[in-house]
Amino acid sequence: MSGAEPLLRIEALEVVYGDFQVLWGVSLQVRAGEVVCLLGPNGAGKSTIMNATTALVPRHAGRVSFRGEDLAGIPTHGLVARGLAHVLERRRLFPTLTVRQNLLLGGFNPAARAHRSESLVWVESVLPFLVERKDQLAGTLSGGEQQMVAIARGLMARPSLLMIDEPFLGLSPRVIDEILAIVERINRQGVAVLFTEQNVQLALSISKRGYLLESGRILLEGSGREMLEHETVRKVYLGL
Amino acid sequence: MIYGQVLVDGLIVGLIFALVAMGLSLIYGVMNIVNFAHGEFMMLAMYFCFFLWILAGIDPLLSTPIAAVLMYFVGVAVYRVLIRQVLQATMVAQIFATFGLLLFMQASAHFLWKSDARTIPQSWVSGQFQLGGLFFNGPEVVAGAGALMTAAALYWFIHRTETGLALQAVAEDAQAARLMGIDSDRVFGIAWGVSCAAVAIGGGLLSTYYAITPLSGARWALPAFVAVAIGGFGSISGAFLGGLIIGVVQTAGGFFTSPNYKHLFVFALYLLVVFWRPYGLLGRR
Numbered sequence: 001m002s003g004a005e006p007l008l009r010i011e012a013l014e015v016v017y018g019d020f021q022v023l024w025g026v027s028l029q030v031r032a033g034e035v036v037c038l039l040g041p042n043g044a045g046k047s048t049i050m051n052a053t054t055a056l057v058p059r060h061a062g063r064v065s066f067r068g069e070d071l072a073g074i075p076t077h078g079l080v081a082r083g084l085a086h087v088l089e090r091r092r093l094f095p096t097l098t099v100r101q102n103l104l105l106g107g108f109n110p111a112a113r114a115h116r117s118e119s120l121v122w123v124e125s126v127l128p129f130l131v132e133r134k135d136q137l138a139g140t141l142s143g144g145e146q147q148m149v150a151i152a153r154g155l156m157a158r159p160s161l162l163m164i165d166e167p168f169l170g171l172s173p174r175v176i177d178e179i180l181a182i183v184e185r186i187n188r189q190g191v192a193v194l195f196t197e198q199n200v201q202l203a204l205s206i207s208k209r210g211y212l213l214e215s216g217r218i219l220l221e222g223s224g225r226e227m228l229e230h231e232t233v234r235k236v237y238l239g240l
Numbered sequence: 241m242i243y244g245q246v247l248v249d250g251l252i253v254g255l256i257f258a259l260v261a262m263g264l265s266l267i268y269g270v271m272n273i274v275n276f277a278h279g280e281f282m283m284l285a286m287y288f289c290f291f292l293w294i295l296a297g298i299d300p301l302l303s304t305p306i307a308a309v310l311m312y313f314v315g316v317a318v319y320r321v322l323i324r325q326v327l328q329a330t331m332v333a334q335i336f337a338t339f340g341l342l343l344f345m346q347a348s349a350h351f352l353w354k355s356d357a358r359t360i361p362q363s364w365v366s367g368q369f370q371l372g373g374l375f376f377n378g379p380e381v382v383a384g385a386g387a388l389m390t391a392a393a394l395y396w397f398i399h400r401t402e403t404g405l406a407l408q409a410v411a412e413d414a415q416a417a418r419l420m421g422i423d424s425d426r427v428f429g430i431a432w433g434v435s436c437a438a439v440a441i442g443g444g445l446l447s448t449y450y451a452i453t454p455l456s457g458a459r460w461a462l463p464a465f466v467a468v469a470i471g472g473f474g475s476i477s478g479a480f481l482g483g484l485i486i487g488v489v490q491t492a493g494g495f496f497t498s499p500n501y502k503h504l505f506v507f508a509l510y511l512l513v514v515f516w517r518p519y520g521l522l523g524r525r
C-alpha cells in the first residue's frame with residue numbers, strides 16, 4: 001500500500017432514510033495518525049456519516065474504503081477486526097455489565113482476543129480509574145466516566161482509527177479537558193481519531209484538520225487554522 | 241409435616257417451571273420476542289423420548305440428552321427460517337409468527353400422533369421413597385434435579401462463558417454489540433438453540449411420569465409465561481425464581497382447595513404482582 005493512501009476514505013456518500021435524503025455526496029478522508037473533527041449543527045448528518053461508515057445504516061450511494069479495502073458488503077461486526085472502532089453517540093455502554101466486562105467486549109473479536117490481556121493492561125495504564133472501577137456496573141458511572149469507558153472499550157480492539165461520536169456531549173468543562181487530554185494521549189500512541197462536535201473552537205483545539213457539515217453537505221474543510229479564520233465559520237459559528 | 245410435603249412437592253414441580261421459564265426469558269431478553277411456541281418444543285421432546293422408548297426400548301434418561309442436541313438444531317433452524325424474517329417487523333407480526341408456530345406444531349402433532357395420551361409406565365427412575373418423613377416420587381425427583389442442573393448450566397453458560405457475554409451484550413444493545421465484532425445474527429440463533437435445548441431437557445425428564453399429548457407442552461409453558469412475568473421479563477434469575485414461586489403456589493393452592501383450581505392461584509398471583517410490581521420481582525426499567 002502506498003503511503004499516500006488514507007486510512008479512511010469516504011467518497012460521494014449518500015444516505016436516505018425512507019424518502020428523506022440526509023447525506024448528499026459527502027467525501028472525507030482520515031490519514032493514519034491524524035486527529036480530524038467533523039463539525040456541524042445538530043441534525044446536519046454527522047452521526048449518519050459515522051453510522052453509514054460502520055454499516056449500521058445502509059449506504060444509498062458512494063464508496064467507503066478503509067486501509068485501501070472497499071467496505072461494500074462488509075457487515076458491521078466485520079469492521080472492528082480490520083482496525084475500525086466506533087464509539088456511538090451517548091456512549092452506549094452495556095449498562096448492567098461491569099466496567100471490566102465492557103472492556104473485555106471491546107476486545108471480543110478474534111483478532112483482538114488473542115492479546116486481550118495486554119490490551120487491558122494498556123488501556124488501564126492510559127485510564128487508571130478503570131482499575132478501581134472494574135467491578136462497578138457501567139450504567140452507574142457518571143457521564144464523563146462512561147465516556148472514558150466507551151473510549152477505552154474502543155481501544156481494546158487496538159484500532160488504527162477510533163471514531164467517536166460527540167465525545168464531549170453533556171460534560172462539564174473539567175471533564176471535557178480530561179477527555180481532550182485522553183484523545184491527545186491515545187493519538188500520540190499512533191491511533192487516528194475522527195470525532196464529531198458542534199463547538200468549533202473546542203473541536204479545532206485538538207484537531208489537525210476539520211470538516212464542516214451543513215444539511216448533509218460538506219461546506220468546507222481545512223486545517224484548524226484555516227477553518228477558524230474562514231469567514232463563514234467566524235460569522236456563523238464564532239459570532240465574530 | 242403436611243406443609244413440608246406441599247412445599248417440597250411445589251419446589252420440585254417449580255424447578256421444571258423454572259427451566260421452561262428461563263428459556264422463554266432468554267429469547268425475550270436477547271431479542272425482545274415472545275416465543276409462544278416454547279412449550280411445543282417441549283412437547284416434541286416428549287414424543288421423541290416416548291417413541292425411542294416404545295420403538296427401541298431406550299430409557300428417557302438416555303434419550304433426553306439426544307433430544308436436547310436435536311432440539312438445539314431445531315431451534316436454530318426455526319430462527320433462521322421464521323424468526324429472522326420478522327426481526328424488524330412490528331410486534332404484532334412477531335406475535336403472529338410464534339403463535340402461528342404454536343398452532344402449526346400442535347396441529348401437526350394431532351395429525352401425526354393423534355390426541356391420545358401416551359405414557360411411559362416404567363423407566364429407570366420409577367418408584368417411590370421416603371426421606372425424613374416426606375414422600376418422594378422417583379421420576380418427579382429426578383426431573384426436578386435434572387431441571388435444577390440444567391438451570392445451573394444455563395446460568396453458567398450465560399454468565400461465565402465468552403458466548404454468554406456476547407449474548408448479554410446483544411441483549412443490552414445489539415448495535416453496540418455489533419461494533420464489538422459480535423455477529424448478532426449468530427447470537428440470536430444460539431439463543432434459540434439453547435432455549436429449545438433447555439426446554440427439551442424439561443420435556444424429556446417429564447416424559448417419565450407425565451402424560452404426553454399434543455397439548456402437554458402448552459400446559460407447562462402457560463404457567464411458565466406467568467413465571468417470566470413474575471420474575472421480570474428478560475431476567476434469567478427472575479424467571480428461575482418465578483418458576484419456583486409458581487410451583488409452590490400452584491401445588492399449595494391445589495392441595496388446600498381442589499386440584500381443579502390450582503391455576504386460579506397462579507393467575508391471581510400474577511395479577512397481584514402486575515399491580516404491585518409491573519416489571520416483575522427482578523425486572524428492570
Ligand SMILES: Nc1ncnc2c1ncn2[C@@H]1O[C@H](COP(=O)(O)OP(=O)(O)O)[C@@H](O)[C@H]1O
Nearest residue numbers: 017020022040041042043044045046047048049
Ligand atoms: N433513523 C433515522 N430515521 C430517519 N431520520 C433520521 C434517522 N436518524 C437521523 N435522522 C435524521 O437525519 C438527519 C441527520 O441526523 P444525524 O446524522 O443524527 O445528525 P447529527 O449527528 O449531525 O446531529 C436529521 O434530520 C435526523 O432527524
Ligand SMILES: [Mg+2]
Nearest residue numbers: 046047048089
Ligand atoms: Mg449526532
